[in-house]
Amino acid sequence: MPQPWSDDPIFQKYAFCNTYRVLDKLSQYLIREVIEKGPQDLQEVIFRVILFNLFTKLETWELLVHELGPLTWARYKREDYYRVLSRVRNVGMPLYTGAFQKPAPKFGFQEAHLNHLCLLEVLMEAQLPARLRNAKYLAEVYDYFLSFPSMGEFSTYQLVLNLTYTKALNFSGMDFVIAGPGASSGLGKMFGQQKLNTIKESHPDIEEELIRWLAMNQNAQFKRLGLEFTGLGPKCLPMDLVDVEHTLCEVDKYARKAHPSVKGKRLEIRAVFNPTTVTFPPIVLPKAWNSPQRKVVRIWPGPRPTKSIRYVVSKITAHRQGKNEREFRVSWFGYSKEDDTWEPERHMIEDAPAAVKEYLASIKH
Structure with a gap:
């Protein structure tokens, strides 16, 4: 199909990402x-x-x-x-x-x-x-x-x-989502940033819940707006949570020009659309998506996970015989020598096998 592919001047001038992240x-x-x-x-x-x-x-x-x-x-x-x-x-x-x-x-x-x-x-x-x-x-x-x-x-x-594009993680696309900065700004422009901020004080997962609602109700909303949405690939796959999150970033970008009075952190769209004659390879979808496990939705029952501290082994510097087993003296990244600890060998073999292997090789010489 020859250009232009849209009669919308904003779409004609600026670059936007695909609806589907994949x-x-x-x-x-x-x-x-x-x-x-x-x-x-x-x-x-x-x-x-x-x-x-x-x-x-x-x-x-x-x-x-x-x-x-x-x-x-x-x-x-x-x-x-x-x-x-x-x-x-x-x-x-x-x-x-x-x-x-x-x-x-x-x-x-x-x-x-x-x-x-x-x-x-x-x-x-x-x-x-x-x-x-x-x-x-x-x-x-x-x-x-x-x-x-x-x-x-x-x-x-x-x-x-x-x-999730690999067989390592066979989960449904409706399981879990995190609203990134762009999606968060897009939701703010759709529903009102001040209103969202107020709700988040008592309901911190509101953005993720809105994304889920949009994903679950997309067909009804397309019908309400008179939009024909073809979906993804031969199976006409609907948007998953990640695709809605992905698209909300583009809503944020589009609104900067379409609704400049609705302020956000960014006011301009940097990427200008330049048509190319380059031929791209045919679209491929992950082979792992064919797994039947992905049809089962498994929603985390608790609150949204938050960051905890993980201590990372720098190296093993010594060993001793403990009460029940051998112990290794462990140095930790980001900590001084005074913070070294003695850890059981079985724990170190499970959590840091490469560090154990490196240390044992060093004491043989």
Whole structure:
């Protein structure tokens, strides 16, 4: 169909994201090039998704693939990844996508990418395949990732969503949602920001409940407004919670021009729409979405999860024989030597197997 694809001057001038998150450029690349290429062992798939999610930049992923070959946890060496990333960063190539840039965790290094590699290792040493497979609710998974250093609410939610494109997380799209900053602003413009702020004081989950209501009542609202909504793919899938959350960000952007009197934190739309003649690959939906487990809605019965503190092992420095078993002296990231603790060997083998392996290898020499 030739342009223009809309008679709305705002849509003609500015760039907007797809209604469905899975159709966005990054999501399509993630599914096609990251998830469905390479070993399909669950640990390797999780490794690739987390690595991609750290930078969320196609060029960074392609650089690593070009320089290091197939990216696998089995062959992972921090020094190799650090060398490649440092070389291009030192000549001015950005490693991160601005829209998704994440604060670096504090693992004792100056460079953000080195600290992020440390976070990758900590996550991969946490026996994720079993933890994710045994989770009863998607909110549990979100709560677990949220507890790690530097994992903010919205960045954690984006990681969880990326993992739902894999067989690691077979949950319904109607299970769980977090309203990001853009969606929160969009809801404020729809229902009145002052009114929402007042309700949130006594009802902190109101934004997520509104997103759920919009998702559950979308067909009735389309009919009321005389809109023909075709849905996603050959099965005409309706919008899930994430898609409504995703679309509310675009409502916020659109309202900046359509309703400038309704004030928000941002007043302009930065991205201008530029048509391209580039041919994109055919749309792909995640193969994991075919799992029958995803048809069962499992809503977290408690309040929205909040961030708790997770202590991360820096290294093991000594051992001793305790009353019942061997104990290791553990140094913790972000804490001084005076804060070292003695921990039972069985706990360390379960929680930080790589640190145990590294220490035992060091005392053999």
